[in-house]
Amino acid sequence: MVAKAEAILSRLVVSENYDSVNNFLTLYDSYMASPDQTLKEFFPKYNPPIRAHKHTCVGLGLEVMKRLKTLEKDYPGITKSMMLVSCDENIQDLLDYTTSSPGPQGFLIETEKDHVMVAIHVRIGGRQGVFLSDLGYHISRVVTVMADRCYPHTGWFTQSDEPHCRKEYNYQFNVKNSNYVEWHERETRGSVAKERLSLIYIARAYLTAVNVTEKRNLVWDLRSLLARDPKGRLSAGIYFPLKLKDQQFTMFFDSTNGKQRKKLKFDTFLELQKIPDEVVSEVEQCNEQLRLRDGELLSTLKRLATIMADQEYMTELLEVNDRIVQLSAGN
Known part of the structure; x- marks a missing residue:
């Protein structure tokens, strides 16, 4: 058996894939479309979809x-x-x-x-x-x-x-x-x-x-999108902490020159036409190894860059996370 x-x-x-990026994007879109003034008001009512x-x-x-x-x-x-x-x-x-x-x-x-x-x-x-x-x-x-x-x-x-x-x-x-x-x-x-x-x-x-x-995962301060091989070893993906400053992510994938691991700044992806060709090429390689649709990872990174640049939202999100941590510690 x-x-x-x-x-x-x-x-x-x-x-x-293991994916805690898309539920983060969906939360942001749902909140932006809601009449609630603050994330603190919106979060208790939100029912996360399983997609x-x-x-x-x-x-x-x-x-x-x-x-x-x-x-x-x-x-x-x-x-x-x-x-x-x-x-x-x-x-x-x-x-x-x-x-x-x-x-x-x-x-x-x-x-x-x-x-x-x-x-x-x-x-x-x-x-x-x-x-x-x-x-x-x-x-x-x-x-x-x-x-x-x-x-x-x-x-x-x-x-x-x-x-x-x-x-x-x-x-x-x-x-x-x-x-x-x-x-x-x-x-x-x-x-x-x-x-x-x-x-x-x-x-x-x-x-x-x-x-x-x-x-609970929605406001966790570490996000990742990861592909695995049949033995569960990580083969490609992105991961990043949620921070107000120095916002960057790590991307890793296999290339003809062996395993690549790159640290990239989110603000590089705010305007797609300004992203260096070399970076676009690397994102496309990672996209393929994550088995995503053509251009999906690049589009995801642009959406993430927009959210990370929204300082008011990020501050609220990290406050909700901190509050959960305090509650669970009995404070």
């Missing part, structure tokens, strides 16, 4: 569930067993979080629920386990998490190994509360290793992924 699911996932990770081929982790999770339904014939019951589950990233106090109540109810104000993935509960010879799929973090394999941590438990695996950075992941049931799976991430740059802990709540399906997680 895992082998068949992974064949589906490795095709899906290639055909669907084909423009997916963050939420849309990717829904797409995974749709595709894995094709296994129902071979594995009856898989469709009913699949569910989106929520994940809190960067857990500070593991014991406090997992023991204060059976689930995350007590933390609903103080949590961002900033990520989702797909879970399928399984029993293997009476032993409890869960399969996890997370295309939002470019994982094109099925991760098997067994409560007893015995075979076929996945354990530590290398998610990406680039010259400048290696990422390793490990998933395990929390020993105090089996409603949670711990996700450990180890990032090594040179001789320095950083660890991060997230918690996945697997006891129930996460029913508010669009209203909470997708909406």
Whole structure:
């Protein structure tokens, strides 16, 4: 079953980019067309659309569930067993979080629920386990998490190994509360290793992924549009922080001279006719590797440049983001 699911996932990770750029553009257009005076007034009422081929982790999770339904014939019951589950990233106090109540109810104000993935509960010879799929973090394999941590438990695996950075992941049931799976991430740059802990709540399906997680993503201060290969490795794309000054983005793609990584200023794209030919050519190469329509990336960059130049809007957007961060920290 895992082998068949992974064949589906490795095709899906290639055909669907990770995209937190288009929902950002749609929010701006919707706000500009609304009668609301401020983004703070508009944001609570806004319902983000989930659009084909423009997916963050939420849309990717829904797409995974749709595709894995094709296994129902071979594995009856898989469709009913699949569910989106929520994940809190960067857990500070593991014991406090997992023991204060059976689930995350007590933390609903103080949590961002900033990520989702797909879970399928399984029993293997009476032993409890869960399969996890997370295309939002470019994982094109099925991760098997067994409560007893015995075979076929996945354990530590290398998610990406680039010259400048290696990422390793490990998933395990929390020993105090089996409603949670711990996700450990180890990032090594040179001789320095950083660890991060997230918690996945697997006891129930996460029913508010669009209203909470997708909406949270809209004002997140890092945006990206990324293509992946069948193993989930990043192959081309753009990414950038949201800032009021020194607004630039990184674009990366493969060229005849090897992997290219360019830092470009957004204001270069405000007037299309003034963009240097060399830059247009590089954007077109990246566009092709992102499998977008002709000229789509260039048009997207111009729209982004216009939004980034709108200082009043950007100030409001970053204030909404800061407020969410403060709320989730209990301030």
